Amino acid sequence: MMRRERLGKWIIAVPMMLLAIATIAPMLYGLNISLKTRKDYVLDRLGVTQTFNVQNFFDAWNNADMGRYFANTIIVTVFSVAILLVLASMCGYALSHLTFRGSKVAFLIILAMMMIPFQVIMVPTIKVLSDMGLINTFPGLIAAYVAQFLPFTVFFMTSYYSGIPKELTEAARVDGNGLFGVWARIMIPVGKPALISMGILNALFVWNDILIALLIMQSPQNRTVMVGVSALRGQYPDNVPTYIAGVLLAVLPIIIVYLIFQRQISAGVTAGATKG
Template sequence: MRKEKLGRWILAIPMMLLAVATIYPMVYAVNISLKSRREYVLDRLGPTTELMFSNYVDAWVQADMGRYYLNSIIVTVISVALILLLASMAGYSLSHLTFRGSRVTFLIILATMMIPFQVIMVPVIKVLSDIGIMDSYAGLIAAYVSQFLPFTVFFMTAFYSGIPKEITEAARVDGNGLFGVWRRIMLPLGRPALLSMGILNALFCWNDILIALLIMQSPENRTVMVGVSALRGQYPDNIPTYLAGILLVVLPLVVVYIIFQRQITAGVTAGATKG
């Protein structure tokens, strides 16, 4: 019994330290964002006494955060929808359909996952510039889809591999074509994995700053992460307003994770144990 308790404490103490290390920066940022500039200079670590909610108003209005939010929402929603659509079709094809080159195709997809964007960003920018979609929603969506699609295809292929082929074969016998099997069988059964991948890809697109900074060059086309990074230049000596802007960006991510944390865990676990 004592050994079991000791083992639990050995596991619990690092987890508690990790939790504190994760939560403290958020608490610190909230505290600083509610301070006045004067109070921040005089006492950076102490609790705030003024509750300056006007910092959030300044960050939202003066930095045009509403426009940045709209840009990020448009790009994220369309990118995630295309990623899930293409990945679901590709996952079904690679896991249940036999065709020449399927194995090689899957290996190529795995290989693309190993290439960081920094290696290919110059060719990507060149291609987008040549076809005339730089500094546009279409260009950023295309970049996001090409960057985040390989992992989603890999995940959906692993998930669909756990679905017995007898189910799809029975659907074919009943008169369904390939598209019918995908729409009536694979999509409903793959809902947990699709939801999990949708949330994760939405977080990837929302949090991105490098790709958006390279493609969206006009100030009015900035995404929210690029916009909040520009706050540092607008308020170099007003850290409370800067942190208020950062928290405005982080808040949707926290809300999404709190609402869908079970689905994220269930989807990732299911994808990891199938196939």
């Protein structure tokens, strides 16, 4: 019996260890390259750096206008996530606790929208934003992100809110709360774990996006950080260490956020998956 338990643990542990190595190794390799000089990289691409040239990070930040890109990305991420959470929380409450004609059809439409990749609706999305004069503007990019990520967020919040007893919301209505009052006083506090998880996940999606931002933000000064990092490759075609340093600067905030909130992400996703 003990041998079977140990064997079972090893069967789980070994793939997880390999997955961890496969995830961490490229990051360590990139860090190693970013600390090399251009000459050291050309002479020995795989060797461990001996110079620890941190100047590459300063060059990537200053010469590529990374500060502006970070500011643009923070603005877009904050507003996109805030709008997503408000709309998804309201829709989740309505679909899970309110009875109205067409609610099931609306939920099925949301499920169908989750299966449509952005590449399929890319051209009409850009056409609509162009007709509205929103190309190369922050509102246009925010609207595109909200439209893209809202179906999944609504589905998740609906699943989470379905596990909340309707007696709780009905009691709040009896106490004199309207629909908005129930949503603000009951659904938001109770749904905090799911909202935190969705906020972090959507922030990761928005921060890491390249395609949507590249299509909408056509002006260099309006670029997001991932688009700016992609442009670094053309700016430093023969200086790979500086380019890799820029990539690491771009992903560093995401790594920090994930390390800080990994428990909240896991708890919220698990709760959303098990309720409903």
